[in-house]
Amino acid sequence: MSARFKTWRFRMLCGVILFAAMPIRAQTCVSRVQPSNPSAVYASNAANNTVTDTRTGLMWDRCVLGLSGTGCSTGSAQTFTWDAALAAAGAANSAAYKGHTDWRVPNIKELLSLVEHCRFSPAINEIVFPATSSLKLWSASPINLATSSAWTVDFSDGSGSDYDRSNALSVRLVRAGQ
């Protein structure tokens, strides 16, 4: 193996290490679990306090409905029955919430994509989505085998299960990415 070859490989490997070491504000993960949603995959939209997942193309509201601010520390989280949650998304569109008229309550697969599996309580990237409670959020997806339930994701650990539509849960709006 020539000396020139060895030198070039070393320079390329240095490039890998340097790039990997570029500082990105990281969330706290449980030891020995890879993050599902590291901060680097999200693009922050400062103008309207939304966040885009650059892989799925989904644009998320930074806070659940009722909270606002970059730290989601203003206001208090609203809760809705499943039907009222759907209506709230419709109302947001009528009001051109944050300049958009195509918000929706996420479907169950979209909501599951928000889960950060390397942590719990809450199982979400809290750097990107601050002040997220460890409670369930509604999806827009009804369940076929339990006709009075709809799908939810429990952000204490990220599990997806059915929950009665009469319960009052928070909502995080999403748009695009479909």
Added chain:
Amino acid sequence: MTRGRVSIFCAVTARFAVVVLACFSLSAASFAGCSLDVDGDGEVLATTDHVILTRYAIGIRGAPLIANALGAGALRTSAAAIESFIAIPCRQPGWVGDGTGRLNDTGITFGGNATAGNNAACTGANIAQQDCSKGRDANAVTNSAANGKAGFHFTKISNSGGKLPVTALLGSGVNDWACTYDNTTGLMWEVKASSGLRSSAHTYSWFTSDGTNNASGSGTANGGMCHDSINCDTEKYVQAVNAVGLCGRNDWRMPHINELAGLVDFGGAPPMIDGSFFPNTPSASMWSGSPYAFGSSDAWEIALFFGDVVANARSVANAVRLVRGGL
């Protein structure tokens, strides 16, 4: 990757060159996802990672691959874990890995009433805001039944890795159907068989020797019932399928829980999947490769009778469906 750049290395270690050059030919956005830290100790060293990669490039596998070549702080300490890692050197960050990142729709084409009851069609309370009114399932351009139920878009793949028409049948011949490619997510999935190594009746406990992603626990080795009596856990099943080169590939892996959830047809009956493209699917729980952060003895599964995404003990014997990225 141009021919000229490959020729610099071809006299030495051809496949190692492909690994390194493939990483550097990707866009900057994915650059950080190419790692040469094969033993997971946080460093890329000539005496460890380089040695292992060179051995891998000339075909060495198993114990000789890693002999005297692991770093002091290595978290991947088995040949199995390291071979799996090297097979997929470049990944997008997070759960997307080597898929496209685009999400499947849910398969839900029915609507629900406000508090109780579902309807056969997309009618119901605030229907414009319900799942069935949005996405690929609701779009006439993308919900053709010819290539998968509702908004799903699948292509059958042969044992030799080629695309097949929708009429192709399962079998063991080179041009028989054995895998299904999901055009939306960019993932190729194993199709279970009625017998043999990949029988739908086989079960596996959850086990990994990759210390970088195990929540500080290995799980249970050989706790299922499968094609033999000693290899019935998820890590060994991955090795076995790669050894036979399913659909012409040997970079099969366990799916992330989000990838497994992406395949679920939430509008269907158990086993909650499009049976035209995924026959022989048991109405049972299926393991993902994702460890559970809340408890090091658990991992994520999907209960295919209902579609629940839950954690379960790693000792439990579940069904498995392997995945890989790309065509």
